[in-house]
Amino acid sequence: MNGESGGGYREAWRRSISSPEDFWLTAAAGIDWITPPTMALDPNGPATGSWFPGGRLNTSYNALDRHVLAGRGAYTALIYDSAMTGTRIKLSYLELLGRVARFAGVLRANGVGIGDRVIIYLPMIPEAVIAMLACARIGAVHSVVFGGFAATELAVRIDDARPSVIVTASGGLEPGRTVQYLPLVAKAIALSQGSVHTVIVRDRESVPGSAADYRGRNETDAVWLDWADEEATAAPADPVALRSEDPLYVLYTSGTTGQPKGIIRDNGGHAVALNWSMRNIYDVGPGDVYWAASDVGWVVGHSYIVYAPLLAGATTVIYEGKPIGTPDAGAFWRVVDDYQVKVLFTAPTAIRAIRRVDPDLLELKNHDVSSLTSLFLAGERLDPETFHWANNGLHCPVVDHWWQTETGWAICANLLGIEELPTKPGSATVPVPGFDIVILDSTGKPIEKIGKDGNIAIRLPLPPGTLRGVWGSEERFASSYLSVFPGYYATGDSGHFDSDGYLFVMGRTDDVINVAGHRLSTGSLEEVLTLHPAVAECAVLGVHDALKGQRAAGFVTLKVGTSIDHSTLTAELVALVREHIGPVAAFRDVTILDRLPKTRSGKILRKTIRQIVDGEEYSVPPTIEDPTVLDDLKRALSASV
Ligand code: COA
Ligand code: AMP
Numbered sequence: 001m002n003g004e005s006g007g008g009y010r011e012a013w014r015r016s017i018s019s020p021e022d023f024w025l026t027a028a029a030g031i032d033w034i035t036p037p038t039m040a041l042d043p044n045g046p047a048t049g050s051w052f053p054g055g056r057l058n059t060s061y062n063a064l065d066r067h068v069l070a071g072r073g074a075y076t077a078l079i080y081d082s083a084m085t086g087t088r089i090k091l092s093y094l095e096l097l098g099r100v101a102r103f104a105g106v107l108r109a110n111g112v113g114i115g116d117r118v119i120i121y122l123p124m125i126p127e128a129v130i131a132m133l134a135c136a137r138i139g140a141v142h143s144v145v146f147g148g149f150a151a152t153e154l155a156v157r158i159d160d161a162r163p164s165v166i167v168t169a170s171g172g173l174e175p176g177r178t179v180q181y182l183p184l185v186a187k188a189i190a191l192s193q194g195s196v197h198t199v200i201v202r203d204r205e206s207v208p209g210s211a212a213d214y215r216g217r218n219e220t221d222a223v224w225l226d227w228a229d230e231e232a233t234a235a236p237a238d239p240v241a242l243r244s245e246d247p248l249y250v251l252y253t254s255g256t257t258g259q260p261k262g263i264i265r266d267n268g269g270h271a272v273a274l275n276w277s278m279r280n281i282y283d284v285g286p287g288d289v290y291w292a293a294s295d296v297g298w299v300v301g302h303s304y305i306v307y308a309p310l311l312a313g314a315t316t317v318i319y320e321g322k323p324i325g326t327p328d329a330g331a332f333w334r335v336v337d338d339y340q341v342k343v344l345f346t347a348p349t350a351i352r353a354i355r356r357v358d359p360d361l362l363e364l365k366n367h368d369v370s371s372l373t374s375l376f377l378a379g380e381r382l383d384p385e386t387f388h389w390a391n392n393g394l395h396c397p398v399v400d401h402w403w404q405t406e407t408g409w410a411i412c413a414n415l416l417g418i419e420e421l422p423t424k425p426g427s428a429t430v431p432v433p434g435f436d437i438v439i440l441d442s443t444g445k446p447i448e449k450i451g452k453d454g455n456i457a458i459r460l461p462l463p464p465g466t467l468r469g470v471w472g473s474e475e476r477f478a479s480s481y482l483s484v485f486p487g488y489y490a491t492g493d494s495g496h497f498d499s500d501g502y503l504f505v506m507g508r509t510d511d512v513i514n515v516a517g518h519r520l521s522t523g524s525l526e527e528v529l530t531l532h533p534a535v536a537e538c539a540v541l542g543v544h545d546a547l548k549g550q551r552a553a554g555f556v557t558l559k560v561g562t563s564i565d566h567s568t569l570t571a572e573l574v575a576l577v578r579e580h581i582g583p584v585a586a587f588r589d590v591t592i593l594d595r596l597p598k599t600r601s602g603k604i605l606r607k608t609i610r611q612i613v614d615g616e617e618y619s620v621p622p623t624i625e626d627p628t629v630l631d632d633l634k635r636a637l638s639a640s641v
Contacts, residue, residue, distance in 0.1 A: 003280035003417030009430065012280075012418050016433035016463070023433065024051065024464055027276040028268075031311075032066045033057045034241045037268070041461060042245075048482065048489065049461030050245050050468070051269035058239035059248055059267050060104075060137035062275075063310035064097040065239065072286060073097075076315045079289070079339050080126045083321025083331055084173035085206050091126060093313075096133075099126075101236035103227075104134035108237050110165055110198045110225075114139030117163040117250070119196075120296075121145045121154060121181060123172030124320040127202045127227065128296040129306050131167045136248055136267075139240045143250045143262070146297025147172045147179060148518075148584030153260075154188035157252050160262055160472060162195040167227075171207030174583075175325050182209040189220040196220070202227040244268025250471045251299055253405040255480060256511045258524035262471030263405050265302075270408065271311055273434075273465025274303055277409050278312035281401070281432065282343050282376065283417035286313035289339050289371075293319055293332065293346040298518070299405040300379065304345055308409075317341065323350040330363030337367040344372060347379035347517030348400075349548050351390050356547060361393040372396050374416055378403055379517030380549040381505060384425035391423075402428035402505045404491065405519065406467045406481070411435045411458070411491070412503045427502040434463025437503060439496055444485040453496045453506055457488035513542030513550050518584050525552055525587065528580045529573055534562040539596055539604045543589075543613045553589040553613060555633075557596060566592055566640075591636050599623040613637060 004012040016023045024040040037055030045053065067075065073094035080089040091099070112118060118140050122128040128144070135142040143161045145154055158166075166189070172179040182201065189196050199222050201211040211224040248267045252260040278284045290312075292304035309316035317339060323332055323346070332354065336344060354363075374397045375390060382400035391398040397420065401413035412428040412435070414421050421429055431437045436459040439447045447454040460482075466489075470477040484490035492512060495505040508514075511522040525540040536559045542550040554573060558564065570590040577587040597605040600623055611618035612633055620627050 003283065003415065004433070008419040009415055009421060012415075013431060013433045017436050020434070024272065027464075028052060028055070028272045030275045031057060031062055031268075031271045037244060045245075047460050048468075049463070049466070051266070051464040052244035052272065055244040055268050056241045057244065057268055057271065058137065058242060059271050059307070059311075060100060060133045061239040062271055063133060063136075063307060064093060064100060067093045067286070067313045068097055072313060075287060075313070077310060078126055078129060078316055078318060080318045081320070081335055081338070082125075082173075083319070083326040085320075089126060096130070098236070099130050099231070100133040100137060101238070102231050102234045103130050104137040104237035105234035106200065106230040107134055107140060107165065108138055109230075109234060110200070112138065112140045112165055114240060114242070115141060115247075117141045117143055117161045119143050119145060119154075119158060119161060119163040119166045121147065121166060121168045121185060122202065122296070123147050123169060123179075124295060124318055125169065125202065125204070126318060127167075127169065129316075129318065132249070132296070132302075132306050133310075137239045138237055139242050139246065141247045141250055143252065144297050144302065145252070146295060146584065147181065148297075148582050150579055150582035151184040151187035152191065152580045153582055154184060155191035156260065157262075158188060158192040158196060160252070160260075161250055164195060165198045165200065166196055167200045167202075169202040169207070170204045170209040173206060173320065175322060178207045180207060180209050182214060186214060186217075186219050189222055194221070196222050198222055199224045200227050200230060201225070242267050245468065247468065249302065251302060251405060253299070254512055254519045254521035254524065256521060256523055258521065258527040260521075261476065261480065264468040264471055265408055265465075266468045269464030269466070270307070273409055273463060274308035275311040278308050278314065280417040281410055281413050281415050283373070284309070284312060284314050284343055287315075288342045289315045289317065290343050291317035291319065291335065291339070291341045291345065293323070293344065293350060294379075299403075299408060300345065303408055315339075322353075324353045324357045328363060329354045329358035330366055333364050333367035333369050336369045336372050340371040342371055343374050343376065345376040345378070348377050348382045348386050349380065349516040351377065352386050352547050355386065355389050364393065369394070374399055376401055378410070380514040381507070382426075387425045397423070399423070400428045402493075402503070407462070408465050408467070411437070412505070424498070424502050427498070427504045429503070430501055431503065438488065440485055440488070444488075450499050451496050453494050455485070455509060456491045456493045456495050456503070456505065457485050458491060459488055462489055513552060515542070515545075515550055515552060515586055516548040520552065520581075520585055522552065524581060525554070525577065525585065528577050529554055529556060531576060531580070532569070532573055534558050534564045534569060536560075537596055539606060539609065541606055541610045541613070543610055548586065551589065552585060552587050553591070554587070555591050555593055555596060555609060557593055566590070591633075591640055593636055594632060595626070595629050597629045597633060598625050600625045609633065
């Protein structure tokens with residue numbers, strides 16, 4: 001362990017809170033600056049924290065060039081393993097640098113400069129990493145959109161970010177089907193308000209469609225270019241000097257409304273925090289192989305497939321495939337064995353999927369996973385049963401850590417690079433240095449009682465690497481996160497500390513749900529269901545799902561005089577959700593009710609509905625308009641089993 005030395009975890013956390021200047025300036029020395037910062041926290045910056053004022057750097061240089069200049073150009077930077085096509089590619093730091101510099105040249109030749117937005121809509125192929133780092137190289141702000149979102153969701157993001165260029169591919173590969181991206185991109189551009197002038201397409205042999213198919217067609221005015229042609233003739237671009245606070249990327253995430261929020265990440269704070277996290281949380285450094293089995297479209301992919309491993313000079317794995325079925329439940333162990341993976345990071349749902357298919361871990365016997373020193377899990381609550389199963393089966397620490405798109409890295413973890421603390425199943429262990437966590441009641445008063453659940457809040461300022469704002473809306477930033485509990489960042493999660501200072505995150509306090517580690521807004525699902533001509537009213541809730549943690553369940557009432565049978569309505573609503581949000585919503589459950597359970601003031605009793613669906617104990621709320629509606633709900637649920 002070479003992380004924060006001396007005094008162990010508690011001392012490191014104490015120093016980060018009592019002497020943040022000293023703590024973070026020391027961490028900043030792990031990054032190569034063009035102009036080194038002389039102070040950590042900007043005294044004139046926003047209350048949330050603005051880090052390393054005066055510092056100038058380039059994130060792509062730190063992820064690539066500096067390792068090559070230090071003589072590590074031949075080290076493997078990226079391993080691409082596609083379980084879908086059988087392709088395996090390794091790129092050294094020198095090779096990856098060459099491709100990133102050339103693609104940065106392609107973007108620049110197409111008019112992209114500092115501060116311009118580029119939407120990246122790519123599957124799990126090396127070009128996703130290349131495109132992101134190419135943007136960072138020339139100071140463009142990338143916004144990656146997950147491939148499981150539909151054209152309308154892509155269009156919403158185009159209209160908010162207003163990119164001039166979209167970088168995409170002919171498509172992605174899901175078990176049993178290809179997902180053609182180009183019709184979706186063309187439709188999204190046609191639906192949007194016309195900022196996109198160029199589309200660059202990576203042609204994949206395995207998925208039909210190319211830039212040539214879209215040239216001269218009139219549904220978009222954009223110019224469609226072929227990635228390979230452009231890269232072959234491009235002049236490489238050098239990294240530009242950026243201010244620490246300049247935006248590196250915008251990543252959209254679900255909020256409580258249908259309109260996703262564009263989380264803004266800076267350059268300086270992000271590079272320092274992620275580089276620090278690799279050694280201190282994951283205990284990973286140059287030459288180690290680190291694998292985040294997620295997708296570049298999510299924050300885990302941004303931070304731990306792309307930026308952190310490369311900033312740290314480690315090897316990152318891009319895996320195109322699933323934990324099961326591609327071809328079997330040994331897929332993860334095969335990749336660990338093939339590339340000597342040291343740390344694996346995934347979502348609990350992936351582990352539950354493996355457990356369901358291979359409960360006795362028979363597949364593990366076919367592979368040597370002795371290189372694995374830890375399994376990190378995040379994205380949703382790690383249920384104790386799954387924890388025990390993985391912990392017993394793998395014989396390496398299984399670490400639950402808690403974080404959010406907004407924070408960009410772990411808020412709570414067991415920091416293996418500093419000091420491995422005893423694990424408590426159900427807890428994400430302790431606050432990471434820099435995060436000062438407080439449990440507040442609904443009035444914003446700290447709850448002193450140990451073990452009592454409340455709103456989890458983080459005292460401002462937030463540490464480096466966390467969100468700088470919401471794209472295009474100071475007001476939304478303030479109202480979503482800052483004005484709920486003045487002086488604190490409101491996480492939207494509830495939970496409690498135990499007497500040893502371990503945090504237990506119990507669930508969201510808002511309408512955000514987590515389906516297979518994918519964050520969705522029930523509000524946006526409700527907006528889609530009400531588009532159906534037969535639906536009068538609806539409520540969408542996150543109910544318990546044994547595999548995916550949660551799944552979205554829809555409860556609808558029909559317009560007077562409408563007659564439609566349950567299976568037709570379900571099929572039509574499922575199709576609507578796929579069309580408007582995308583397959584990732586995995587929406588399948590529809591219950592038709594005569595009335596929704598409501599309070600006398602007309603508020604839908606979501607918690608009570610969820611408790612009834614999940615078979616939990618519940619008490620009939622005294623404000624309920626008509627208690628017999630709950631009996632109707634139970635009857636409808638038992639009829640649909
Ligand atoms: N592009 C297009 N479609 C996608 C997609 C993508 N990148 N990713 C998922 N989908 C589709 C799936 O094909 C599926 O479509 P279907 O309804 O036609 O079958 C749908 O979205 C739902 O996907 P998912 O919820 O992932 O379910 P699944 O049954 O395909 O797989 C797991 C279940 C558990 C194996 C899978 O969710 C998994 O590996 N999860 C890991 C979690 C993870 O990576 N989380 C990221 C945060 S750490
Ligand atoms: P996302 O922004 O998609 O990463 O989702 C963030 C949300 O996922 C958090 O606000 C939590 O509700 C949930 N979450 C993530 N990690 C954990 C964890 N380790 N334990 C409990 N909940 C988690």
